[in-house]
Structure formats: C-alpha cells, structure tokens
Amino acid sequence: MAGMELVSDQGYRIDGRKPSELRRIRCNMGVFTQADGSAYIEQGNTKVLAAIYGPHEASNNMRNRVCLDRGFVNCEFSQATFSSAERKKRSRGDRKGRDISAHIKQTFEAAIRTSLYPRSQIDIYLQVLHSDGSLYCACVNAATLALIDAGIAMKDYVCACSASLTKGSSLIDINHVEELAGCAEFSASILPKLDQIIYSELNGRIHQDELGLLVDAVSTGCRDIFAVIDQFVRSRLAETASYFTHS
Amino acid sequence: MAKVILGDSEKWFIIHGIQDDLRNDGRSCDDYRHIEVETGVISNTHGSSRLRLGNTEVMVGVKVELGTPDPHSPNDGLIHFHVDCSPNADPSFQGRGGEELSSNISCILTRIFNNKTAIDLSTLGIIPHKQCWVVHVDVLILECGGNLFDAVSVAVKASLHNTGIPNIQVTDGDEGTQEISLPDDPNDVKFINTNNCPLLVTISKAGSRHIVDATADEESCCNASLVVGVTRRGRTMGMRKMGEGSLDPESIPEMIETGKNIGRQLHIALDKLLKVEQGMANDIEKVGYL
Amino acid sequence: SITISLPSSRKCCSNSNLTNSYLVTPGDVITEDTDYMRGHGTYSIEGGEGDKLHSSVAGVVERINKLICVRALKTRFTGEVGDIVVGRVKEVQQKRWKVETNSRLDSILQLSSVNLPGGELRRRSATDELNMREYLNEGDLISAEVQQVNSDGILSLHTRSLRYGKLSQGCCVVVSPSLIKRRKNHIHNLPCGASIILANNGFVWIHPSRSECDKDADGGFLISNEAINYDEREIICRLRNCVKCLAHRNVILFDTSVLYAYEASLPYKVSVVM
Numbered sequence: 001m002a003g004m005e006l007v008s009d010q011g012y013r014i015d016g017r018k019p020s021e022l023r024r025i026r027c028n029m030g031v032f033t034q035a036d037g038s039a040y041i042e043q044g045n046t047k048v049l050a051a052i053y054g055p056h057e058a059s060n061n062m063r064n065r066v067c068l069d070r071g072f073v074n075c076e077f078s079q080a081t082f083s084s085a086e087r088k089k090r091s092r093g094d095r096k097g098r099d100i101s102a103h104i105k106q107t108f109e110a111a112i113r114t115s116l117y118p119r120s121q122i123d124i125y126l127q128v129l130h131s132d133g134s135l136y137c138a139c140v141n142a143a144t145l146a147l148i149d150a151g152i153a154m155k156d157y158v159c160a161c162s163a164s165l166t167k168g169s170s171l172i173d174i175n176h177v178e179e180l181a182g183c184a185e186f187s188a189s190i191l192p193k194l195d196q197i198i199y200s201e202l203n204g205r206i207h208q209d210e211l212g213l214l215v216d217a218v219s220t221g222c223r224d225i226f227a228v229i230d231q232f233v234r235s236r237l238a239e240t241a242s243y244f245t246h247s
Numbered sequence: 248m249a250k251v252i253l254g255d256s257e258k259w260f261i262i263h264g265i266q267d268d269l270r271n272d273g274r275s276c277d278d279y280r281h282i283e284v285e286t287g288v289i290s291n292t293h294g295s296s297r298l299r300l301g302n303t304e305v306m307v308g309v310k311v312e313l314g315t316p317d318p319h320s321p322n323d324g325l326i327h328f329h330v331d332c333s334p335n336a337d338p339s340f341q342g343r344g345g346e347e348l349s350s351n352i353s354c355i356l357t358r359i360f361n362n363k364t365a366i367d368l369s370t371l372g373i374i375p376h377k378q379c380w381v382v383h384v385d386v387l388i389l390e391c392g393g394n395l396f397d398a399v400s401v402a403v404k405a406s407l408h409n410t411g412i413p414n415i416q417v418t419d420g421d422e423g424t425q426e427i428s429l430p431d432d433p434n435d436v437k438f439i440n441t442n443n444c445p446l447l448v449t450i451s452k453a454g455s456r457h458i459v460d461a462t463a464d465e466e467s468c469c470n471a472s473l474v475v476g477v478t479r480r481g482r483t484m485g486m487r488k489m490g491e492g493s494l495d496p497e498s499i500p501e502m503i504e505t506g507k508n509i510g511r512q513l514h515i516a517l518d519k520l521l522k523v524e525q526g527m528a529n530d531i532e533k534v535g536y537l
Numbered sequence: 538s539i540t541i542s543l544p545s546s547r548k549c550c551s552n553s554n555l556t557n558s559y560l561v562t563p564g565d566v567i568t569e570d571t572d573y574m575r576g577h578g579t580y581s582i583e584g585g586e587g588d589k590l591h592s593s594v595a596g597v598v599e600r601i602n603k604l605i606c607v608r609a610l611k612t613r614f615t616g617e618v619g620d621i622v623v624g625r626v627k628e629v630q631q632k633r634w635k636v637e638t639n640s641r642l643d644s645i646l647q648l649s650s651v652n653l654p655g656g657e658l659r660r661r662s663a664t665d666e667l668n669m670r671e672y673l674n675e676g677d678l679i680s681a682e683v684q685q686v687n688s689d690g691i692l693s694l695h696t697r698s699l700r701y702g703k704l705s706q707g708c709c710v711v712v713s714p715s716l717i718k719r720r721k722n723h724i725h726n727l728p729c730g731a732s733i734i735l736a737n738n739g740f741v742w743i744h745p746s747r748s749e750c751d752k753d754a755d756g757g758f759l760i761s762n763e764a765i766n767y768d769e770r771e772i773i774c775r776l777r778n779c780v781k782c783l784a785h786r787n788v789i790l791f792d793t794s795v796l797y798a799y800e801a802s803l804p805y806k807v808s809v810v811m
Contacts, residue, residue, distance in 0.1 A: 028537045032390050033302055035335065037611065040536035045290065049389065049536065051335035055613060055641035059338065071641075076334050076341050081385040082292045082308025089329065113580060113593055118689060120641040125334040125341070127389065129306065130289055148563060151609035153578065153593035156564030193564035194582075230562055233595055237560045240610055240787045241597050252625070254677035256762065260706040263764040264774075271708055273774045273806070282541040299544070401541075509539070516541045524543060534544040 006166045006181055014177055015044075022161075022173045022221060025228045027142075029149040029236055035125075037150020041142040041229075044175060045132035050142035052150040055120035062121055071117030075105040077139060079128040085176070100126075100136055103199065107140060107160075107189045110198040113153040122152060133175035134162040136201070140189050141225060148233060156191035157230065158198065161221030163187075163214050165206055170217035186214040192226040251467045258468045265453045270465070277509065279460040284401065284520060286409035288535050294410025294439075297535065298402040301462060302392020304336075305399055307384060307406040311413075313427070314381035316372060324371020324379040328356040330386040330399070337391055345388075352386070352399055359400075359445045359476035359485040366407070367440060373415055374425050380412055382439075393462040396474050400447035401517060407444060408521050411436025445476040445484040446513050448506040452494060457502050459509050473502050477510025479518070559598040561607055567592055568605070577615070578607030610787065614640040614714040614738035616692040620683045621723045623704070623740035624694070626673050632666055634673055636681070638738045639714065642691050646673075646681060650695035652702065678704040680724075680734055680742065700724060706765060707744030708777045712784040714739040718791040725792045729799055731772045735790055743776045745769045775802060 007013055017023070023044030032038040037052035058066045065072050077100045081089055090097065108124060124146070126139045140160035147154055164174045164183045171178060179185065184204030190197050197219075206214065253261075261271060268275050280301035289295040294309035316323060330353040332345025339345075360366060371380040384406070386399055414435050420426035451461045451469035461469060470492030476485040483503060488494065494502075561567060567579065567590045575581060578594045592598070596609035616622065616638070624636035627643055634646045648669060673679065680701045681694035696702050717723075717735050726732045726746050734742040745765050765773075779798040783790060 026537055031536050032304065032335065034337075034390055034392070036613065038335070042535075042537075047289075047535075049333075049335060053338050057641075057643045074341075078331075078333060080306075080308065080387050081329060081331065081383075082289060082295070082310055082387075085291050087310045087312065087383055087385070117641055123334075123338050123341075125338075127333045127335050127387070129387075130291065148595045149611065151594050151596070151612035153580070154563045155580070155591075155593065157562070191564065193566075233562050234560060237562070237595055237597075237610075241558050241560060252676040254625070254674075254704070256704065256706045257678065257709065259762045260708065260765070263706075264770060266764070267767050267770060269767065269770055269774060271774060271777060273771075273778055277538075279539045282539070283544045284541055285544050512539045516539045520541045520543065532545070 006164075006171065006178055006183070007169065013171060015175060019169050019171045020217070020220070022224055023175070025225065027145055027229060027232055029145050029233070035146075035150075037146045037148070037152070039142050039145030039149055041138055041145065043134060043138045043141070043173065045130055046134060046138045046175075047128070047130040048135075048138045048142040049127045049129060050139070050146035051125045051127075052123065052143075052146045052152065053125070054122035054150075055117040055152065058119065058121040066119050066121075069118050070114040071112070071120040071122055072114070073105050073109050073112065073122050073124060075101045075108070075124040075126070077101040077104065077126045077128075079131060079135075083128045083131040100139065103136060103201065104139055104143060107158060107199040108143065108147070111154050111156065111158045111191065112147065113155060116153050131176065133177075133179045134173055134187070136160065136187055137162050137173075137189075141229060145229060145233070156193045157226055158189050159192055159222040159226040159229070160187060160189040160199075161218050161225055163217040163221060165210055165214055170213055172217055172221040184214075186218060188215070188218045188222070190219060190222045192223055251463045253464060253467050257464075261465055261468045262453050265456050265458055265465075268456075270458065272462070274460075276456055276458045277505065279509075279513075280462075282401065282516075284405050284517070285534060286405050286521070286524060288533050293412065293436075294406045294408075296402050296406035296409060298398055298405065300392070300394060300398045300401075300460070302390060303394060303398045304388075304390035304392075305395075305402045306387045306389060307399075307402045308387070309406050309410045310383050310385070311410070312381050312383065313373075313378055316376065316379040318376075320368070321376040322372045323368035324381065326360060326366060326368065326371075326382040326384065328353045328360070328384050328386070328403075330356075330388065332388045335389050348395075349388075352396065355396065355447065355474060355476075355485075355487060356384075356386075356399070356403065358487075359447070362484065364443050364478075365445055365484065366443070370440070371412070373427065374417060377425075378427060382410070391463065393464075393466050394449055394460045396447045396449050397460065397513075400445070400476075401513065404441055404444045404446060404517065405521060407439050408441045410439045412439065443478055445478050446510055446517070447474055447476055448510045448513065449474045449489075450502040450506050451490075452492070452498065452502070457498070457505060459505065473499070473506065475503055475506035475510070477507055477514075479511070479514040481507045481511040483507065560596070561592040561598055562595045563593055565592045566590070567598060567607070572603060574604045576604045576606030578609060579605055608715060610715060611713045612715055614638060616640060616644070616683045616686060616738070618683055618685060620737040621680065621734070622683060622692070622694065622738045623678060623680050623709070623734060623736040623742050624738070626675055626677045626679065629669050629673070629675060634669070636679065636694060638692065638694075639711070639740065640690075640692060640738065642689070644692040644694050646679070646694045646696070650684060650693070650697060652697055652699075673703060678709060678742070680704055680736065704742060705744065705747075706762065707742055708773055710741045710743070710777055710780045710784070712739050712741060712780070712790065716784060716787065716790050717741075718789050720791060727776075727792065727796060727799075729772055729776075729796070730769060731776055733776065733792070733795065735792070735795075741780050741790065743773050743780070745773065775799060778802070
C-alpha cells in the first residue's frame with residue numbers, strides 16, 4: 001500500500017467525500033441524432049459518451065461473428081487524447097482499450113435479450129472525454145442509458161460501481177488518485193431489480209474475509225447509482241410520453 | 248468520410264434546388280446552419296471548446312507542454328494538430344477506419360497554421376535553443392453531418408482563444424544555466440492571441456453554382472470542392488481542392504471570392520460570441536452534453 | 538447569413554407531464570397475473586417465484602385485451618404484412634435486391650415481385666436478371682409493401698401495384714418508426730400542393746404531386762429528372778422542415794398533424810422554420 005492517506009483522521013477522502021459516498025452523477029440521453037441511441041454520463045470528473053448503432057445487419061467485416069440464434073454485440077472503447085491529466089496519444093487498438101471493450105461486451109451480452117435479434121449486430125461505442133477513475137463503471141452506466149434510448153430489449157438496467165479497500169474500510173466510486181494508490185480495487189456490474197451480478201473484477205490482493213465487505217460496498221453503490229439514473233429515465237419518459245400516446 | 252449513398256433522382260432534386268438558390272432545408276447558397284459554440288468544457292486541459300453545426304459535432308482540447316524548439320527557429324514554440332474520428336460518429340470509424348479522414352484534416356490545419364502570421368510562435372518561446380512551449384491541439388470528431396473542415400477550424404480557433412499558457416519565470420541558476428519556474432496559481436496565465444487565426448471555408452460546386460456549409464447529402468452530390476483558409480481581414484491563407492470531380496478554372500476565382508466573404512462573416516460572428524462568453528465568464532454554467 | 542450562439546441560450550420548452558400513462562423501465566414487474574400474453578417489449582422469467590411479466594424496454598404499457606406490450610419511443614422497424622415501407626437499395630444480388638428499411642435485418646425485394654416494363658405477366662428472363670441494374674441501382678429509393686415476414690425476421694417486399702415503385706425526385710426525412718401513426722392510408726396528396734408518403738418504417742418521402750396517368754405503362758420506372766419549379770420546391774422544403782420539427786418534439790406524424798404544422802409555419806420564411 002502506498003504511503004498516502006486516502007482517508008483522513010476525520011473520515012474524509014482526498015476529494016472531501018465520505019468513504020461510502022458516490023460522486024455527483026449527471027446524465028443525459030439522446031445526445032446524438034445519427035446513432036440509434038446515445039447517452040452521456042458524468043460521475044464526478046469522469047465523463048463518458050456512449051453511442052449505440054443497431055440492431056442492424058452485420059457489417060461486412062463482422063460476418064464471421066454472426067450467430068443464427070441470437071444477436072452479437074460489438075463494442076469499442078476509445079479515450080480522447082485530452083482526457084487524462086497528462087496528454088497521452090493512444091492508438092485505437094491499445095491493450096487497455098481492448099481489455100475494457102472486451103469486458104463491456106461480455107457484460108452486455110449477458111444483459112441484452114440477444115435471442116430477440118438473431119443474425120443482427122449491436123454496436124456499442126464508448127468515448128471517454130475526461131478520465132478520473134472508474135472508467136469501466138462509467139462506461140457501463142453510459143451504455144445502459146444509451147441502450148435504453150435505442151429501445152433495445154434488456155433484462156434490466158446494468159449498473160456498475162467500483163470500490164477499494166484501505167485500512168479496513170471500503171471506499172466507493174474511486175477516482176484516479178485513489179486508483180493510483182495501489183490498494184485492491186473491485187468493480188462489478190449488477191442487474192439491480194433482479195439482484196444479480198453479471199460481471200466482476202478484482203485487482204490486487206485481499207484477505208478472504210474482506211471480500212464480503214467489498215461486494216457489499218459495491219452492491220450498495222450500484223443500487224444508489226441505479227436510483228439516480230432510473231429517476232432520470234422516468235422523468236425523461238414522462239416528458240416525451242405526453243405527446244406520444246395515440247389518440 | 249462516411250459516404251452517404253443517394254439515388255440519382257434525389258441528387259438531381261438537390262442539384263436543381265441549388266441552381267434555384269433553395270436548398271433542401273430552405274437555405275440559400277450562402278447560408279450556414281446554426282452554430283453552437285462553447286469553450287472551457289474540459290477542466291484538465293489548458294483550453295477547450297465544443298461545437299455543433301447542424302448534425303456535425305466536434306470537440307477540441309488544447310494542452311501545452313514544455314519541449315525543445317525546432318533548430319531552424321530556436322526562438323519559436325511549436326504547435327501540433329491531431330485529429331481523432333470517434334466511432335460514435337460512424338461505425339466505419341471503428342478500429343483504423345477513420346485514419347484517412349483524420350490525417351486529411353490535420354494536414355490542412357497544419358498547413359494553414361504553418362506561417363508566421365497565424366499564431367505568433369515567438370510568444371511561445373522560453374529559452375532560445377533549449378525550451379519552448381509545445382501546443383498540442385487535439386480534435387475529436389463526434390458526429391459527421393457534413394462540412395467537417397469548417398466546423399473543425401471554428402472549434403480550433405475557439406479553443407485556442409480559450410487557451411491559457413502559464414506565465415513562466417526564467418531565472419538564472421547555478422553555473423550559467425537558466426531555470427524555469429511555473430506559477431503556483433493556475434489562473435496566472437497568458438491567453439493566446441488568435442486575432443490572425445485563419446478559418447476554413449469549404450465551397451462545394453454543384454452544377455453552375457456553388458454552396459457553402461454542405462450537409463452530408465449535399466456533399467455526396469457535389470464531387471468537387473475548394474477548402475480555403477481565410478483570415479479575419481478576408482485574406483486567403485491556403486487553399487486545397489477536394490473531391491474526385493474537376494473544376495472549371497474560370498469558376499475558381501468566384502468561389503474564392505465567396506469563401507473570403509463568408510470567412511469574414513464567420514470571423515465576425517465568432518469573435519462576437521467569444522467576447523460575449525468571456526464577459527459572462529462565471530455567470531453561466533457549462534452545458535456540455537447535458 | 539451566419540449565426541453562432543452559446544448552448545446555454547438554447548430555449549427549453551417545458552413539456553406537460555402526463556401522469557396517467559403507465560410508464561415502465563427495463564426490469565420493472567408489470568404484473569404477476571399469469572393470464573396475460575407477452576407482447577413486444579416484455580419478457581418473463583420461468584421458475585423461481587412464478588411467472589412474473591417484466592418489461593424489457595423503457596416506454597408506455599399498452600394493453601389490448603389480454604395482450605400486454607411495452608412501446609418504446611425509439612426503435613428499429615419491425616414489419617408486419619401489409620405495411621408500407623420506403624427503403625434504399627443497398628445491394629444488387631442475383632434475382633433480388635437487398636433493401637435497407639431501418640429494421641434489424643435488411644429486407645429483400647425479389648425480381649419476381651416487381652412490375653417490369655411491358656406488362657405484369659411477363660416471365661422473368663435471363664436478360665432481366667442481367668439488367669437488374671437498369672431498373673434499380675444501389676442508392677435508389679423505392680416505395681413497397683411488405684409481402685411476408687420470414688421466420689428469421691427478414692421482410693420480403695413487393696411493388697406489384699401502381700402505387701409503389703422507384704421514387705423520383707423529392708426529399709426524404711428519417712424519423713423513428715414509432716412516430717408514424719398507423720392508418721388505412723399512408724400515401725397522401727396534401728392540399729398545399731405536394732404529396733407525402735408516411736411509411737411505417739419511419740421514412741417520410743415528400744415529393745411534388747404528379748398526375749396519376751403518368752405512372753402506368755412503363756411500370757413506374759421511368760423517372761423524370763427535369764427541374765421542379767420554384768413554388769413546388771418551396772412547398773416541399775417547408776414540409777420537410779415541418780416534419781423534422783415535429784419529429785424533434787416527438788409528435789405523432791399523420792397527414793393532419795403535418796398539415797397543421799405546415800399552416801402554422803406559413804408566416805415564416807422556410808429556412809427559419811428550423
């Protein structure tokens with residue numbers, strides 16, 4: 001563990017939050033007109049844009065991934081060069097990008113009702129504008145909103161949250177500085193209404209007894225995030241549904 | 248560019264409309280779609296901007312770093328342009344699909360900024376031959392609705408206007424070397440002077456007339472266009488022909504004239520907006536994508 | 538003219554909230570009553586605590602007798618037999634064209650399902666196959682009707698009627714299929730002087746009115762590429778902008794709503810309507 005104090009003696013983190021407090025979440029749907037669905041989410045300073053294309057006929061270079069009984073998900077994650085504190089020119093296929101793309105693809109193939117879209121392709125594109133920790137989680141939350149915007153059938157929302165363990169207490173929704181501190185980091189995606197975990201990842205070493213603590217912390221965090229974005233989706237629905245019902 | 252495929256009849260409809268000075272959305276040949284610009288949207292950059300022109304969406308982030316000057320101009324700083332086409336804009340930009348388009352755009356930007364008058368690079372020099380500021384301008388294309396060059400150049404000018412370079416102190420250190428110290432206050436900056444920054448205007452030819460600010464549909468009907476770099480005073484700073492079609496040499500001066508007029512108007516409108524925004528500074532909350 | 542503004546000066550219109558509709562989001566339990574049949578936008582999980590009906594999209598719950606559906610605001614087009622579609626030819630294959638119709642898979646238009654010049658009952662010859670590009674090429678827009686929905690979801694189209702065929706000059710606006718009201722007639726000759734096709738798949742085609750007798754003998758493939766006069770063009774552009782505005786505000790599109798919008802826009806210049 002690094003020598004930095006992640007939690008002060010009064011119980012506050014570096015950015016002033018309490019250990020179980022999420023960062024401020026702001027979001028929007030329908031940001032782009034050309035994509036079938038799009039969304040934007042801000043978790044503190046982490047800002048992610050998601051765009052969904054599909055379901056549509058598989059494009060020529062993806063023909064070999066077509067499944068006869070269900071749709072397949074194609075995901076690409078990219079980070080803007082100005083997104084991190086230090087400018088870093090990233091080529092599109094670098095390892096970190098491919099890792100996150102693969103994890104998100106896996107996450108959503110479990111959540112989207114792909115059996116409704118045989119032989120079709122669903123594209124999920126994620127663009128990070130500003131990166132301040134918990135990239136995978138913000139991407140998952142943005143993609144969920146964008147999929148809802150696109151009207152693609154899903155079993156439930158997918159909400160993701162990260163947590164880290166320091167000196168026996170868990171920190172929720174870790175930012176970049178806390179990520180660099182080197183503590184064990186746990187992220188998970190859950191289906192909040194069905195109460196199931198569909199993806200989880202642990203980096204670092206923890207004691208067996210501590211795992212329960214982390215899982216609980218992340219589940220609570222995910223449920224809190226779900227509450228925020230569900231409220232947003234419902235208010236947006238109420239606005240647009242008023243014109244929408246047929247007479 | 249993501250090619251929009253149109254049928255022949257649709258193309259004729261558009262081309263005839265241009266001859267009649269009534270385009271599909273009711274604009275005349277010299278009209279631009281409404282532009283929305285906002286600066287200072289990304290907090291960990293030195294300058295940034297976000298622009299929306301119809302369906303085209305562009306975001307620019309500017310970061311400055313310390314670096315070594317070019318041996319040919321030891322007193323000057325450097326400016327680099329980098330363009331990235333996000334797959335959000337079009338599935339064909341996935342992987343390396345957008346590279347041709349991005350290198351096209353960054354090429355043109357480099358060319359029109361590559362002279363003494365665009366940005367005074369000597370203001371970016373720190374210690375001759377040793378240290379200078381390197382300005383990295385990163386353009387991110389988020390949606391392609393036609394007329395990318397113009398949109399990118401307006402966003403670049405807005406972001407450079409918003410870029411603050413830390414005020415550096417050069418002191419004499421030990422043994423004749425010079426030391427650089429950065430200010431502690433992040434607001435102790437000097438803004439870049441963008442009075443002479445050029446803007447790009449794309450003039451596309453259709454039939455016997457030409458249009459500015461072509462939408463993606465119109466671009467697929469016009470197979471030849473000119474991209475002209477225009478300064479605030481209406482002087483041209485560079486030109487490039489795009490497209491597979493050919494241009495009648497007699498029509499080129501007319502198109503350049505239109506480009507210069509439009510360029511002047513664009514500068515005026517943009518400068519006015521940037522001034523208004525600066526005046527409002529802390530009163531408005533940045534909208535971004537919310 | 539050039540206008541540049543700040544996004545914060547964008548005017549936000551407040552929309553009235555309709556609270557008596559039943560709104561659901563993905564994962565919500567709609568009902569625990571097992572009597573109901575599952576329609577679009579719903580699913581049930583077998584076993585466990587019994588068959589509860591869940592929603593799989595965010596939208597409005599619609600109940601028709603014992604069938605429960607959830608309709609989302611934006612979706613891709615799911616065709617039914619008899620729907621009118623406007624599609625763009627994507628590919629010319631052997632004996633058929635692949636047409637893009639904003640659905641989850643591209644639709645098919647068989648060579649045997651179109652009207653060829655020289656009468657309807659002619660047998661398709663090998664020359665016809667080779668000359669398919671003369672009839673419909675990549676990028677052409679056609680209006681057609683859904684003949685059948687195949688088991689894998691692919692729509693088979695046909696243009697075997699004088700109302701359908703290749704589309705001539707005009708303007709196309711793409712909106713979400715859920716904004717098109719289902720009616721008996723989707724092809725309208727508007728009294729303002731233009732014609733409009735409000736296709737079920739969300740493609741709205743606005744074109745100048747032509748007299749009916751133009752379309753018969755040649756099977757609808759002869760296209761006039763002459764210029765349309767200024768007044769007709771203005772009407773078409775105005776209609777296009779009105780349709781775009783209505784779609785932006787999520788208003789259901791049908792001939793009356795488009796006409797009201799058109800008449801309301803008359804005092805303004807066409808370009809200002811946007």
